Amino acid sequence: MYRSAQAGGPYRKLSGLVDGNAYSDSTVASGETYYYVVTALGKDGVESGYSSEAATTIP
Numbered sequence: 001m002y003r004s005a006q007a008g009g010p011y012r013k014l015s016g017l018v019d020g021n022a023y024s025d026s027t028v029a030s031g032e033t034y035y036y037v038v039t040a041l042g043k044d045g046v047e048s049g050y051s052s053e054a055a056t057t058i059p
Helices: none
Strands: 002-004 033-037 054-057
Touching: none
Parallel strands: none
Antiparallel strands: 002 033, 033 054
């Protein structure tokens, strides 16, 4: 899981492997917009490129 404060990055890694399909980011600030991407890790340990970006604004 990676996050940026601006669209298109640069992204900062937030966590290692995420088990499941949900992640809770507890380091956000109210009124800010964040941009997230994820990667996949292959059996060979090689990390994929970034996913499409998802954005959210914290109320």
